[in-house]
Amino acid sequence: MTLLYLALGIVLGFVLSRSGAADYDYIQAMFLFENAQLYGILGTAVALTAPGIWLIKRRGRTLLGRRVEIELKALHRGNVAGGVLFGIGWSLAGMCPGPILVNIGEGKLYALAALAGALTGAGAFGAVYQRLQRPFRLPALKVGTGEG
Amino acid sequence: MPLILNGLPPLHWALAGIGIAGVTLALLFVGSRRFGVSTGLEDVCSLVMRVPYFQRGAVVSGRSWRLPLLAGLVIGGFLSAAAGGGWEPTWDLGVFDRAVGLGPSGKLAWMFGAGLCIGFGTRLAGGCTSGHGIFGLANFEMPSLITTISFMLAGIATTHIVYRLVFPLAGGW
Numbered sequence: 001m002t003l004l005y006l007a008l009g010i011v012l013g014f015v016l017s018r019s020g021a022a023d024y025d026y027i028q029a030m031f032l033f034e035n036a037q038l039y040g041i042l043g044t045a046v047a048l049t050a051p052g053i054w055l056i057k058r059r060g061r062t063l064l065g066r067r068v069e070i071e072l073k074a075l076h077r078g079n080v081a082g083g084v085l086f087g088i089g090w091s092l093a094g095m096c097p098g099p100i101l102v103n104i105g106e107g108k109l110y111a112l113a114a115l116a117g118a119l120t121g122a123g124a125f126g127a128v129y130q131r132l133q134r135p136f137r138l139p140a141l142k143v144g145t146g147e148g
Numbered sequence: 149m150p151l152i153l154n155g156l157p158p159l160h161w162a163l164a165g166i167g168i169a170g171v172t173l174a175l176l177f178v179g180s181r182r183f184g185v186s187t188g189l190e191d192v193c194s195l196v197m198r199v200p201y202f203q204r205g206a207v208v209s210g211r212s213w214r215l216p217l218l219a220g221l222v223i224g225g226f227l228s229a230a231a232g233g234g235w236e237p238t239w240d241l242g243v244f245d246r247a248v249g250l251g252p253s254g255k256l257a258w259m260f261g262a263g264l265c266i267g268f269g270t271r272l273a274g275g276c277t278s279g280h281g282i283f284g285l286a287n288f289e290m291p292s293l294i295t296t297i298s299f300m301l302a303g304i305a306t307t308h309i310v311y312r313l314v315f316p317l318a319g320g321w
Contacts, residue, residue: 002216005179006216006217006223008175009217009223009224010220010221010227012167012221013221013223013224013225013227013228014224014225014228015164015224016224017225017228017229018153018156018158018228018232019158019161019163021164022225023158024244025149025151028242028243028311031303031308032308036161037158037161040161041168042277042281044161044168045165045166045168045282046169046286047165048169048173049169049172049173049286050285052169052173052176052286053283053286056176062177062178063178066180070182071182072287073274073279073289073291075290075291079294079298080294080298081273082268082271082272082295082298083298084269084299085269085272085273086270086273087298087301087302087304087306088269088303089265089266089269090303091304091307092261092306092310093259093262093266094244096185096278097189098185100263100266101225102221102228105227106153106228106229107229107235107236107238108238108239108240109238109252110241110256110258110259113255113258113260114260114262114263118266118270119189119263120263120264121189121264121265121266121267122186122192122193122270122271124264125201125267125268126199126201126202127197127199130201132272136272141200142205143206144201145271145273145274146275146279147187147206
């Protein structure tokens with residue numbers, strides 16, 4: 001299974017690399033409404049994933065017969081505050097988390113600093129989680145803010 | 149518009165969308181996995197940080213599939229460069245070089261700061277473009293809609309401030 005996840009990551013990394021989704025200029029052009037490439041990609045991906053998820057949930061089993069369980073994310077104040085903070089970072093870096101890794105693979109040296117920053121930021125979040133729980137109405141520690 | 153990577157032409161957007169949807173659905177159909185990259189940041193933190201948040205079962209149990217997926221992203225980027233004009237270390241940052249014009253050390257500082265926002269923000273929001281923007285929206289989840297609207301609006305505002313106000317692009321793209 002490890003090899004399968006590695007292979008899926010390679011396919012995804014290649015597609016992100018060649019599509020513009022991991023390209024600083026395309027990210028800026030998207031946010032300036034000067035190029036619709038990334039809106040087309042995101043729209044297509046969501047439009048195809050939605051019926052796919054529906055079908056898989058209706059079947060209820062994975063390919064190998066395991067039960068399909070989708071853990072839903074909690075709704076809390078961190079959705080807006082964290083979303084805004086992430087949007088600022090996405091614009092400044094021209095990369096969201098997946099493309100940071102893709103850019104490192106491509107040989108873009110500055111992406112290493114983005115990864116160091118992202119790991120530091122995530123680490124800081126984990127370290128102060130209990131202090132943020134009340135002001136942001138975050139879920140219990142063992143649940144966390146959710147996979148994603 | 150060519151890619152920064154070796155000036156390559158981009159894939160058609162529909163083809164790229166199909167590829168991303170295919171990987172997302174394969175993760176769910178084969179492993180009952182919910183697509184999301186930013187949780188991988190927690191997985192990496194959990195390898196070195198002993199705070200309770202990173203020692204939760206949900207983080208530790210996800211490492212076995214998410215870390216290989218993340219490693220694949222790096223390899224995929226490498227293969228893309230190697231197969232498309234050659235791999236070579238670069239500082240090339242497209243329009244940033246023409247409008248902002250910082251050198252290597254300035255870029256590292258800029259990217260580290262941006263990375264802090266990405267790491268803290270995605271974990272506070274409970275996901276990024278993949279977990280909220282693609283999987284969450286496709287699964288009709290309200291927190292994902294709210295988060296996606298938040299990060300899109302913040303990104304639009306930030307890029308407009310950077311490239312329309314502070315470092316205006318002379319002559320456009």
